Structures are given as structure tokens and as C-alpha cells.
Amino acid sequence: MSETKWDPVKYNQVADFVAKLGEPLLNLLTPKLSDSILDVGCGDGSLTEKIKPLCQHVLGIDASAEMVLAAKAKGLNASVKDANDLDFNEQFDGVFSNAALHWMTTPKAVISGIYRALKPRGRFVAEFGGFGNAGKIVDALTTCLEREGIVYQNPWYFPTAEAYSYLLVQQGFELEHIELFDRFTPLPAHLSEWLTAFCQAFFTNVDVIQKKHIIGEVTNLLKPDLLVNGQWHVDYVRLRVKAIKP
Template sequence: MSVNEASRWNPVDYAANAAFVPALGAPVLALLAPQTGERILDIGCGDGVLTERIVATGATVVGVDGSPEMVAAARARGIDAHVVDAQALPFGPEFDAAFSNAALHWMLDKGAVARGVFAALKPGGRYVGEMGGAGNIATLRAGLRQAVGEMGYTPPAGDPQWYPDVADFTDTYAAAGFSDVRAELIERPTPVPAGLAEWFRTFRMGFLDQSGVPPDARDPLAACAAAIAEGGLPRDADGTILADYVRLRFSMRKPD
């Protein structure tokens, strides 16, 4: 299976409108607890903002991502990053730990990812991370689909992400050979300071590609989707829209 065509990114837009993604990765980084001298694989490293924080602990980090543009941004930060499809990881048992934040839901061959991470870890190696879970951004996804249809375009059949529940995720990684697989769903209403239209333009470029939306129609379509979704979402005390994020946080280990 090739890299998900819906996973398309612009590093400039991502830095401007998605800074909350690495910022909210702090609990997962604490769960990883990287140690000086460890060799760690960052799966879906993106522009390397969170990867930098792992490197700062004294660990040696290799980042992989399917987006050449995001890998270039990570390399510009000094990250050892490579364009790699995580559904076909090329590593043997060389890493003490693996880490992933806000990326696995874009990788539709879930079993291939799980087996590749297992192969990349040394015996006893740990794997922690966070991804979109069951129910993630349901209101935003529905609003975008409705807007695409109302404006005369055809969205792809089904959502091009894997947002698992705990049982699906646990079964997938246990089948790959991992032990002590722990996962939990966390509802996390998340402020979107730049507004929903910018969120759609940043996070759903690939979806708009697949829907056949031309560049000159994307701004009005994003505005339409934002207007639809806003009615179903709460706001914080400052009036900022809270997106309906649901995260799946996990940890596991490769048996000795």
C-alpha cells in the first residue's frame, strides 16, 4: 500500500496553524522518557518540532515521514529525518524505543506499520505514542463532507484515516508480537485559534485533492465547511472554537 494520498502537507501552513499538535505532545514525550545515549525512531516526525525535544534529552533520533516537504523542514532543524513510508519500514532491530505523535491514523495498512515497528526495535524495546482515536474530529469531518457535496464535488468514499477504538488498536499490535499493550481513548476538546477554515486548509489538503476541488475553490469551500461545523462545536471562555479531538494514547514493548 502506498502513502495515503489524503496525507498532504505544507510546512508553512502547518507551522502557522498546527502548532498545537506538537505542543500537546508533551504527555506522550513524558511517557517515552528518553534517555541519554538511546537510539529512538520517530514515526511520522513531520517538521521535527517534537523530535527536537527528544534529541535535546541526549538520545540519538531518526525521524521518518512520508512527506518530502515535512522531512525537508525537519532537516532544516538539524533532525536526522528521511522520507520513508512507515508501512514499509526498512529497519532491523536497532532501536531502543519508538515514538509516534499524531501520525499513525494516516497509515492505512495498520498491520504493516505494527510489524515494521516491531522489527525495528531491539528485544525489550518500548513503543509509545498518540494518534487519533474512535470519534476523532467527527463534527469537522462531517462538516467538510457536507460542504464538498453542497459545492458540487464528490468526496472519497469513506474517511481516509484509521481512527481505532481500544480493541482494534490492541488487537493489531498484539498480532504483530508486542506485549503489555496498553491503550486509552482521551477526549480532548482542542482550541483552534486560527479558526476552522484554516484548520480545513491545513489538515485536509489531500482530502480536497481527492474530492476534485480546484485551488480557486478551496478558500470558499473551507469557509463553508467551517460555517457548518461551528454549529456543532463548543467554545472556550474566550470564544475560541473547540475542535472535537479524541486521542488514543498507547504504550507497549517488544518481548525480550
């Protein structure tokens, strides 16, 4: 699990679009009023809040205590829990996750825990970073870090559809839908703020001054590709999946 620290207020300033773009995923979940739903990586509960009136019970979990506090402030049932070590047993009709699973670098453990958490015929619906996600950013960032001789940690897991399908089927899931697609996304702020919020793990061995310098270099490298009509974008690639527990 990434050691990235989250500030709910700053997160929404930089990436309020994440929850908005995840709303269509609810149509794939199709919650029923009798359902119990688990939201894995719920963050501040923006989508958990959308699920709540559609089912009998929803629980949001997140590894960030700060995000869980923000979710609870919205009147949601949420708890701090590492999705790599889920201990639920056939308690949920559906497991939902948006923009979170790519932070969990032991996917077999996560999928196993989700499988156990579901009741028979329960559904797992998720969207997260897939193969090639933010590829231009990752390339520019690692190029600049390596040029400076800096040792870094890539905190992300961006699988292909084929690789993730294999893990799901291996665990016992029936795969109903999976797709990998591009989502070139405009940012509400400067790219440097996105880098500061989401790329903390890359800068573990970097002091404040050097970090600022590297971020400046990265943004200069990315201007031709990601600055469009004065607005910064991220070259997101998303993996969307729906699987059923037999």
C-alpha cells in the same frame, strides 16, 4: 499513505499546538541516555528535537520531503521514508510517534515494521487520532460534499482502543497502556485554515471556487458546536498507547 502536501511554515501557523500537546508523551517513552530512538512521522522535528538530548541517537522519518528538510534545518538526523514500508531490523530501543499514525491507512504494515525495528524489550509509544476524532468536522464536511455530488477520499484511520489493541497483540507486542480520550482543542487560527491544511484529500475533485464555497458551508454548520467565545476548536479524540516487544 495520504498524498497530503505539507508546508512546514503554514503547518505551524495553523497547528503549532500539535507538538506542544505531544510533549507529555515523552514521559511515557522515558528515553535513556544509552537509547537509540526512532521518531515515526517526525514532521518538522519539533518533538525529535526534544528527544535528542535525552538519548544517544534519534532518527526522525517522515513521508514529506518538505518536513524532513525543516527537521534537518534544526540539526536533526532525519530522512524521507514511508512508515508503511519500514526496513529497520532490531535497531531501536524505542519507537515514538505523535499525531502521525492516523495518516497511515495500512496499520498492520506499520505495526509490523515498528515491531521489526525494535530491539527485544524495546518500547513503542504513540499518540494519534482515535475513533471519533474530529467527528463533527468529518460529518459536516462529508455532508456538504455529498450534497454537491462530489466523490471524496477520507485519508484517515481512527481506530478504537479495542481494534488497535488487537493489531498490536496480533503482531506480538505486549500491551502496557492504551486509552482513548477527548481533547477539545482551541485553534490559533480560523477553522477554514485548519480545513485547508488538513483536509486536502477531501477536495481532490473540487476546483478552487467550489472548495471555498464548501469550506464556508462547513464552518457555518459547525459554528454552534466548535466556535466558543469567538475561538474555533477541533473536537479531537486521541488514542495513546505503549507496547513492549518481548
